[in-house]
Amino acid sequence: MSEILLQGKGVETFYGKIQALKGIDFEVRKGEIATVIGANGAGKSTLMMTICGTPRARAGTIVLDGKDITQMPTHEIVHLGIAQSPEGRRIFPRMSVFENLQMGATVDKLRHFDEDLAKVFALFPRLEERRNQRAGTLSGGEQQMLAIGRALMARPRLLLLDEPSLGLAPIIVKQIFAAIKKLNQEEGLTVLLVEQNAFHALRLAHRAYVMVNGKIAMSGTGAELLKSPEVRAAYLEGGH
Amino acid sequence: MSVAPKNNSSSDDSKALTTSALTKDLISTAIITLLVLIPIVAMKTVIGQGIISIVYRFGMAFALTGIVVGTRLFLHLFVWHKAPSAGSKSTLTSGLKSVSFSETITKYIAPGLLIFALLFPVFTFFHPIWDKRVMDLAVYILIYIMLGWGLNVVVGLAGLLDLGYVAFYAVGAYAYALLSTVYFPQWFGTGILPWAFYITLPVAGLLAATWGVVLGFPVLRLRGDYLAIVTLAFGEMIRLVLVNWFSFTNGPQGISVPKITFFGLPFKDAPGSFSDFFGIQFNRIHFYIFLYYVILTLALITYFVTKRLRRLPIGRAWEALREDEIACRSLGINTTTTKLTAFAIGAMFGGFAGSFFAARQGFVSPESFVYIESALILAIVVLGGLGSQIGIVFSAIAIMGSFELFREMDFMKVVLPSGTEPIQFRMLAVGLAMVLMMRFRPRGFVTKREPTVFLKEKKSVSGDLVAEGHG
Numbered sequence: 001m002s003e004i005l006l007q008g009k010g011v012e013t014f015y016g017k018i019q020a021l022k023g024i025d026f027e028v029r030k031g032e033i034a035t036v037i038g039a040n041g042a043g044k045s046t047l048m049m050t051i052c053g054t055p056r057a058r059a060g061t062i063v064l065d066g067k068d069i070t071q072m073p074t075h076e077i078v079h080l081g082i083a084q085s086p087e088g089r090r091i092f093p094r095m096s097v098f099e100n101l102q103m104g105a106t107v108d109k110l111r112h113f114d115e116d117l118a119k120v121f122a123l124f125p126r127l128e129e130r131r132n133q134r135a136g137t138l139s140g141g142e143q144q145m146l147a148i149g150r151a152l153m154a155r156p157r158l159l160l161l162d163e164p165s166l167g168l169a170p171i172i173v174k175q176i177f178a179a180i181k182k183l184n185q186e187e188g189l190t191v192l193l194v195e196q197n198a199f200h201a202l203r204l205a206h207r208a209y210v211m212v213n214g215k216i217a218m219s220g221t222g223a224e225l226l227k228s229p230e231v232r233a234a235y236l237e238g239g240h
Numbered sequence: 241m242s243v244a245p246k247n248n249s250s251s252d253d254s255k256a257l258t259t260s261a262l263t264k265d266l267i268s269t270a271i272i273t274l275l276v277l278i279p280i281v282a283m284k285t286v287i288g289q290g291i292i293s294i295v296y297r298f299g300m301a302f303a304l305t306g307i308v309v310g311t312r313l314f315l316h317l318f319v320w321h322k323a324p325s326a327g328s329k330s331t332l333t334s335g336l337k338s339v340s341f342s343e344t345i346t347k348y349i350a351p352g353l354l355i356f357a358l359l360f361p362v363f364t365f366f367h368p369i370w371d372k373r374v375m376d377l378a379v380y381i382l383i384y385i386m387l388g389w390g391l392n393v394v395v396g397l398a399g400l401l402d403l404g405y406v407a408f409y410a411v412g413a414y415a416y417a418l419l420s421t422v423y424f425p426q427w428f429g430t431g432i433l434p435w436a437f438y439i440t441l442p443v444a445g446l447l448a449a450t451w452g453v454v455l456g457f458p459v460l461r462l463r464g465d466y467l468a469i470v471t472l473a474f475g476e477m478i479r480l481v482l483v484n485w486f487s488f489t490n491g492p493q494g495i496s497v498p499k500i501t502f503f504g505l506p507f508k509d510a511p512g513s514f515s516d517f518f519g520i521q522f523n524r525i526h527f528y529i530f531l532y533y534v535i536l537t538l539a540l541i542t543y544f545v546t547k548r549l550r551r552l553p554i555g556r557a558w559e560a561l562r563e564d565e566i567a568c569r570s571l572g573i574n575t576t577t578t579k580l581t582a583f584a585i586g587a588m589f590g591g592f593a594g595s596f597f598a599a600r601q602g603f604v605s606p607e608s609f610v611y612i613e614s615a616l617i618l619a620i621v622v623l624g625g626l627g628s629q630i631g632i633v634f635s636a637i638a639i640m641g642s643f644e645l646f647r648e649m650d651f652m653k654v655v656l657p658s659g660t661e662p663i664q665f666r667m668l669a670v671g672l673a674m675v676l677m678m679r680f681r682p683r684g685f686v687t688k689r690e691p692t693v694f695l696k697e698k699k700s701v702s703g704d705l706v707a708e709g710h711g
């Protein structure tokens with residue numbers, strides 16, 4: 001088994017007095033896709049944000065490749081190689097697609113800009129077609145591609161994806177997940193994926209966690225959880 | 241004196257606006273208005289000593305015609321022929337096509353304005369009646385253009401609503417006043433006085449920038465309304481300190497300061513002065529023309545520095561910050577330094593302008609730095625279109641120029657209540673203009689944002705294509 005890239009131990013996060021994460025233990029190993037699934041309000045996005053340092057964990061430790069990042073400011077964490085495609089995409093609507101991608105390369109200081117741009121355009125040809133268009137005028141799927149592309153421009157060691165399938169048509173969801181798989185297999189990129197769309201996420205994941213009420217309720221490989229009767233009952237059948 | 245839209249222009253508003261059609265329409269408007277006005281305005285009957293005599297008021301008739309034509313031109317350009325009409329908004333291509341017309345205009349507008357600004361004092365030689373009052377107004381407008389460009393960095397680019405910008409203007413002005421009257425003579429002797437402005441200018445900018453950071457620190461976590469309130473309070477605090485710290489600032493009585501010199505040569509009718517040195521007849525206009533070029537230089541520095549910064553990582557970070565702070569942080573941008581640099585650089589330009597203001601005026605007092613000034617500068621930035629530098633030029637000319645026009649409009653006394661001056665209604669007019677703008681052109685005069693970088697082809701998208709307030 002490859003070495004651990006990101007490890008959390010007993011992570012607790014609060015919003016004021018409300019405890020959102022109640023002692024989370026998790027790990028992501030190099031070159032794998034890890035996924036966190038769970039219902040609304042289970043704390044998935046909070047976990048994602050806590051890894052990035054807003055809000056900071058009140059207890060526990062998060063370690064990236066041997067370095068404790070628990071109390072670091074967000075921008076420093078990003079400089080250590082964690083790039084995030086945040087929930088709700090959060091692209092810069094009034095800037096062009098190209099400028100958005102350029103913003104993504106801030107960490108890299110534009111050193112490998114052309115090379116990375118070509119890679120992103122190869123992964124999402126739609127973005128190349130729309131490169132000079134205002135990002136706010138893109139469709140939801142294209143905006144998601146842009147958000148992922150922008151995160152990739154930072155040349156991350158670990159890519160955090162927060163609900164990339166949110167509000168997208170099934171065919172676009174398939175494209176997005178295919179792109180994530182391709183990134184992982186061809187580039188060896190480590191991915192931590194937070195998803196409500198449990199079926200797609202688990203099929204992709206080497207390692208998976210199920211969150212319920214701020215705690216990890218179950219963990220295992222994606223295939224194991226996909227077969228587990230509890231997961232099937234709660235997240236896969238009826239509804240999805 | 242309202243202008244009713246003609247049926248033909250309001251019914252087919254999607255029709256492209258051609259110059260010849262516009263000229264034709266404006267000329268016919270002028271003729272019709274004049275025909276109507278000549279009997280009712282240009283000729284006024286006066287009853288005196290048993291006979292009725294006629295008083296001619298052609299000047300007023302022409303002025304009113306001018307207003308009517310101007311209003312109609314404004315409506316044509318900005319209301320009736322708005323780029324994409326409501327029906328075709330949904331498709332992207334139509335939006336892009338309609339931009340191209342205004343795009344060709346904008347290509348020539350900035351260089352055209354620059355040439356006009358550079359040659360402007362030359363015109364005054366041919367119009368002796370214009371003389372120093374016009375130059376003074378031009379200087380006044382340029383100060384506000386510069387302040388607008390400075391505030392644009394904070395509000396337009398970084399998206400931080402600052403209602404206390406006048407504080408930095410005050411810091412700049414008082415920095416010049418205190419350094420030139422108290423400290424420079426103390427440190428370097430009085431020989432330094434003619435050069436005071438040039439030495440103080442960078443110091444004033446630096447001091448203002450420092451105060452920008454001082455204000456920036458406590459408000460780092462605030463946005464929107466909360467930030468606006470704190471900056472508003474900051475502006476008032478600076479003013480109140482200036483009023484009350486009598487021993488340092490001389491309180492409300494203000495400070496008399498040396499006026500600007502031509503690199504050491506004062507503008508006066510005496511030996512050793514500017515006119516004496518160059519062997520020309522003394523004329524007050526030299527002073528105003530020199531002031532004009534100094535503020536033009538300062539304003540252009542502001543313009544080009546901002547333009548350049550926009551292309552650098554820091555400028556792009558400002559714009560990204562305005563768009564989405566969380567996304568910024570997740571891309572590794574240090575939002576603290578980004579905000580502080582925006583405050584500091586915006587404040588620095590305000591400080592330069594303040595220092596110039598003091599050197600032009602020859603006098604500073606806290607009264608020049610009241611809240612309404614901040615509001616006015618903000619109005620200029622908003623009216624011009626947040627983030628648009630050319631838009632700010634137009635809105636500063638419109639607002640400051642209209643203030644001056646109000647002073648001239650004696651004929652308005654006919655309709656105004658007795659005992660009031662037209663000038664007293666200027667803020668009312670600005671308010672009305674703001675309401676109308678927000679209704680018809682909510683993004684300001686210039687709504688487009690030119691991308692700072694582009695691949696292969698340059699293309700900007702009309703602001704109308706993105707939802708209000710979000711795009």
